[in-house]
Amino acid sequence: MTDFNSDIFKTIDPERRGTTSEEVISQLREMIHRGDLRPGDRLPPERDLAKLLGVSRPTLRAGIRSLAAVGVLHSRQGAGTFVVKADGPPSLDSSPLRLMASLHGFTSAEMFEARQSLEMAVAGLAAERATGDQMASMSEEVAGMFASLDDPEQFLVHDVRFHQTVAAASGNRILTSLMNMVATILFDTRIKTVKRATDLKESAEMHRHVYRAIRERNPDAARAAMREHLERAQRAWELEKQDAADDTPADGSGGNGAGGAH
Amino acid sequence: MTDFNSDIFKTIDPERRGTTSEEVISQLREMIHRGDLRPGDRLPPERDLAKLLGVSRPTLRAGIRSLAAVGVLHSRQGAGTFVVKADGPPSLDSSPLRLMASLHGFTSAEMFEARQSLEMAVAGLAAERATGDQMASMSEEVAGMFASLDDPEQFLVHDVRFHQTVAAASGNRILTSLMNMVATILFDTRIKTVKRATDLKESAEMHRHVYRAIRERNPDAARAAMREHLERAQRAWELEKQDAADDTPADGSGGNGAGGAH
DNA sequence: TATTAAAATCGGTCATACCATTTATCCGGC
DNA sequence: GCCGGATAAATGGTATGACCGATTTTAATA
Numbered sequence: 001m002t003d004f005n006s007d008i009f010k011t012i013d014p015e016r017r018g019t020t021s022e023e024v025i026s027q028l029r030e031m032i033h034r035g036d037l038r039p040g041d042r043l044p045p046e047r048d049l050a051k052l053l054g055v056s057r058p059t060l061r062a063g064i065r066s067l068a069a070v071g072v073l074h075s076r077q078g079a080g081t082f083v084v085k086a087d088g089p090p091s092l093d094s095s096p097l098r099l100m101a102s103l104h105g106f107t108s109a110e111m112f113e114a115r116q117s118l119e120m121a122v123a124g125l126a127a128e129r130a131t132g133d134q135m136a137s138m139s140e141e142v143a144g145m146f147a148s149l150d151d152p153e154q155f156l157v158h159d160v161r162f163h164q165t166v167a168a169a170s171g172n173r174i175l176t177s178l179m180n181m182v183a184t185i186l187f188d189t190r191i192k193t194v195k196r197a198t199d200l201k202e203s204a205e206m207h208r209h210v211y212r213a214i215r216e217r218n219p220d221a222a223r224a225a226m227r228e229h230l231e232r233a234q235r236a237w238e239l240e241k242q243d244a245a246d247d248t249p250a251d252g253s254g255g256n257g258a259g260g261a262h
Numbered sequence: 263m264t265d266f267n268s269d270i271f272k273t274i275d276p277e278r279r280g281t282t283s284e285e286v287i288s289q290l291r292e293m294i295h296r297g298d299l300r301p302g303d304r305l306p307p308e309r310d311l312a313k314l315l316g317v318s319r320p321t322l323r324a325g326i327r328s329l330a331a332v333g334v335l336h337s338r339q340g341a342g343t344f345v346v347k348a349d350g351p352p353s354l355d356s357s358p359l360r361l362m363a364s365l366h367g368f369t370s371a372e373m374f375e376a377r378q379s380l381e382m383a384v385a386g387l388a389a390e391r392a393t394g395d396q397m398a399s400m401s402e403e404v405a406g407m408f409a410s411l412d413d414p415e416q417f418l419v420h421d422v423r424f425h426q427t428v429a430a431a432s433g434n435r436i437l438t439s440l441m442n443m444v445a446t447i448l449f450d451t452r453i454k455t456v457k458r459a460t461d462l463k464e465s466a467e468m469h470r471h472v473y474r475a476i477r478e479r480n481p482d483a484a485r486a487a488m489r490e491h492l493e494r495a496q497r498a499w500e501l502e503k504q505d506a507a508d509d510t511p512a513d514g515s516g517g518n519g520a521g522g523a524h
Numbered sequence: 525t526a527t528t529a530a531a532a533t534c535g536g537t538c539a540t541a542c543c544a545t546t547t548a549t550c551c552g553g554c
Numbered sequence: 555g556c557c558g559g560a561t562a563a564a565t566g567g568t569a570t571g572a573c574c575g576a577t578t579t580t581a582a583t584a
């Protein structure tokens with residue numbers, strides 16, 4: 001646990017430009033940029049930090065809350081406020097995208113396409129860079145899919161892990177984060193979907209094609225396989241949406257939210 | 263100006279799961295999802311809304327601030343709090359990505375690559391879908407680049423507009439938003455960079471190649487042209503970074519922040 | 525009618541107190 | 555001496571009330 005014995009926290013300049021809370025945000029952001037605050041670090045208690053920065057506690061809390069909203073800080077009652085730890089792949093919060101989708105009326109087709117583009121990109125990169133371990137993981141997940149054709153829930157677990165492994169193999173954490181951001185939104189209702197065994201078998205086959213293309217270090221083939229995989233998944237989802245339209249006749253506009261095999 | 267005469271705002275259930283402010287966030291998000299709150303709408307005054315929701319004003323403000331941090335709401339002192347208007351292309355706040363880059367130590371090469379993948383994707387889609395107007399706009403921007411080879415600042419304006427036009431022509435606002443998110447981060451220091459005329463001319467040529475490929479409805483060529491364009495831009499930026507290393511010997515680690523011709 | 529000034533509106537900030545949860549401490553029993 | 559549960563301290567979450575500053579609206583005035 002880091003001790004802030006030195007005066008890292010400078011008092012807010014009264015002759016600032018924006019609002020006080022904005023200045024607090026800037027202050028904290030710069031400290032993260034400079035490395036004064038590192039992942040996992042714990043911030044001083046709000047009461048102390050407010051004094052250090054020369055602002056009131058509500059104002060400080062406003063700044064903290066803004067940074068917490070974007071996933072940089074995390075406050076736990078009774079424990080403290082921490083810089084989000086970088087365990088595993090870095091992830092961006094998908095709620096902003098989700099809300100933007102609502103505000104602008106994004107269609108699920110648009111979401112699918114965005115995901116498709118991102119998945120194709122990472123698949124291509126993965127074909128160039130995947131390590132032996134990563135390819136072994138992909139193979140295992142594909143095998144897991146074939147082994148759980150009769151268990152859609154378990155199938156979905158392997159499905160998700162396969163895509164995450166491919167993304168990790170791309171070596172680009174930004175693309176990985178963006179992809180997860182979109183995939184998360186598409187995932188929510190996907191888990192509710194009951195899939196037919198034939199769909200699962202076809203899906204598993206498509207994943208195997210992607211894996212083989214990556215294994216053969218063929219980016220174009222990997223991209224093509226991923227494209228076809230997700231196109232089929234989207235078509236399957238659209239069909240299922242039609243069927244499910246009878247169950248929930250209300251709000252038949254379709255709109256946002258999506259899911260389905262993938 | 264929307265009037266909230268009806269009781270759209272339900273009192274927060276005391277038997278909730280998370281914290282009170284989280285419940286406020288959920289409440290507001292659902293209202294946006296349901297369409298009760300539409301882009302441009304103004305929320306009731308904080309004091310009134312707090313009463314309607316049955317929470318205190320600080321708690322309500324915490325929720326509002328969280329949504330404002332992700333770009334869904336916007337508060338103006340004296341005026342009120344509004345749902346962000348959807349004028350022009352929807353945009354995601356890039357600060358989360360920026361902070362994540364700091365936390366995880368993303369290299370600028372990784373940023374460049376992510377941008378390249380996204381730009382290639384939208385260029386390919388644009389080649390399939392660009393309208394006549396959009397292609398005309400691209401052409402104008404390319405012409406503007408050639409016309410401002412001696413004015414780097416003006417050149418950059420046309421440069422940015424060209425890429426935004428291509429993104430818009432892709433017809434996928436999600437990819438466009440993600441691309442802008444990454445491009446924004448790369449842009450910040452780019453404007454400071456002074457470019458040589460030869461670089462600008464080459465850059466303009468590359469943009470023309472992209473435009474022509476889109477004009478000819480050739481997605482593969484568009485992707486290839488965009489790839490080469492951004493690869494050259496990255497190389498040029500890296501060279502310039504080397505040169506600039508003498509001016510700012512401190513913090514020679516490079517780290518984040520990027521720019522350069524593109 | 526147009527301009528200006530006053531007033532109401534509304535978000536921003538501050539101070540204070542208390543609650544809920546977590547963490548650390550202490551003490552007794554084994 | 556060691557362990558475990560009870561107690562206390564630390565810390566974020568919420569509430570109340572007040573005041574300030576920017577904005578908008580309204581009214582008075584030229």
